[in-house]
Amino acid sequence: MRAQQRVVVVAGACGGVGTSTLAALVAAEAARAGAGTALVDVAAHGAGIEVLLGVEGRPGARWRDLDGLRGSIAPADLDGVLPVWRGVEVLGGDRRGGGPPGDALEAVWPALRERCTTVVVDAPVTALDGDVGEVVLAGAPSVLVVTGQDVRGVAAALAALAVLPPAAWAAGAGDPDDSRSAALVLRGRRAPRVAPAEAAGVLGLPLAGVLPTDRGVAEACDRGFGPVVGRRSALARAVARVTRAAGVHPGGTASAGVGARGEAAWGWDGARV
Numbered sequence: 001m002r003a004q005q006r007v008v009v010v011a012g013a014c015g016g017v018g019t020s021t022l023a024a025l026v027a028a029e030a031a032r033a034g035a036g037t038a039l040v041d042v043a044a045h046g047a048g049i050e051v052l053l054g055v056e057g058r059p060g061a062r063w064r065d066l067d068g069l070r071g072s073i074a075p076a077d078l079d080g081v082l083p084v085w086r087g088v089e090v091l092g093g094d095r096r097g098g099g100p101p102g103d104a105l106e107a108v109w110p111a112l113r114e115r116c117t118t119v120v121v122d123a124p125v126t127a128l129d130g131d132v133g134e135v136v137l138a139g140a141p142s143v144l145v146v147t148g149q150d151v152r153g154v155a156a157a158l159a160a161l162a163v164l165p166p167a168a169w170a171a172g173a174g175d176p177d178d179s180r181s182a183a184l185v186l187r188g189r190r191a192p193r194v195a196p197a198e199a200a201g202v203l204g205l206p207l208a209g210v211l212p213t214d215r216g217v218a219e220a221c222d223r224g225f226g227p228v229v230g231r232r233s234a235l236a237r238a239v240a241r242v243t244r245a246a247g248v249h250p251g252g253t254a255s256a257g258v259g260a261r262g263e264a265a266w267g268w269d270g271a272r273v
């Protein structure tokens with residue numbers, strides 16, 4: 001069965017909780033079976049996801065190089081153009097700064113979607129409030145709202161939901177209980193005062209997963225290897241569950257995912273998270 005085409009928007013409700021790391025790990029998980037995968041960083045600030053991945057030295061286009069691009073390009077026009085990390089084509093900023101310039105995102109987005117089975121977007125919620133959001137949230141993608149497992153994190157996620165454009169909720173428009181297109185991912189805390197189910201209840205989102213703290217992941221990034229985690233680690237298992245919950249099945253089978261009303265939108269099973 002052909003894998004279902006899917007866009008996963010990983011939306012960080014607050015800074016530093018591991019949104020980019022999760023986006024990268026979801027993309028790597030999607031690429032594991034060999035299906036075309038792209039990771040698109042749309043943050044307007046920062047040094048770009050390439051530093052996290054350790055691919056700064058690899059040749060290929062970054063957003064700044066696409067400045068002035070308009071209209072639309074063919075999928076094949078991207079052949080060999082983007083740097084690749086663990087089988088994932090990466091499009092993001094670099095230390096020259098800035099997110100997608102001008103119309104560059106609109107120009108490459110259809111080509112990326114056509115050439116890749118899975119497109120993962122790394123997006124602070126603030127980057128989705130505008131043109132960028134309109135492009136990446138069109139067509140009812142899976143939206144993973146990432147926040148910390150504490151009171152501040154839940155408050156930030158509530159504020160994020162208020163600014164997420166209505167397109168984020170397209171699949172369940174008008175009825176929040178019907179095939180919602182967003183789910184919650186918590187960056188777990190030791191001895192938390194906020195239970196995952198409680199956070200999910202306050203936010204009105206299904207819980208896609210809780211990411212444990214992994215002692216090795218930051219060090220691997222600092223050493224230039226990118227977010228590499230042990231296959232059997234608790235973080236890898238949590239990422240695999242979140243990836244499936246987002247409708248991406250690395251085995252290559254079609255997925256229910258998020259879609260038409262009445263479909264099983266999320267592989268969400270409270271007992272397993």
Ligand SMILES: Nc1ncnc2c1ncn2[C@@H]1O[C@H](COP(=O)(O)OP(=O)(O)OP(=O)(O)O)[C@@H](O)[C@H]1O
Nearest residue numbers: 012015016017018019020021212213214217218221
């Ligand atoms: N599950 C985790 N366990 C331990 N450290 C983590 C985990 N996830 C991310 N980190 C570390 O936390 C730091 C921030 O991670 P990351 O850049 O992914 O967060 P972010 O939410 O995207 O931040 P920003 O707001 O800057 O975009 C990095 O040093 C990263 O290696």
Ligand SMILES: [Mg+2]
Nearest residue numbers: 012019020021
């Ligand atoms: Mg980030």
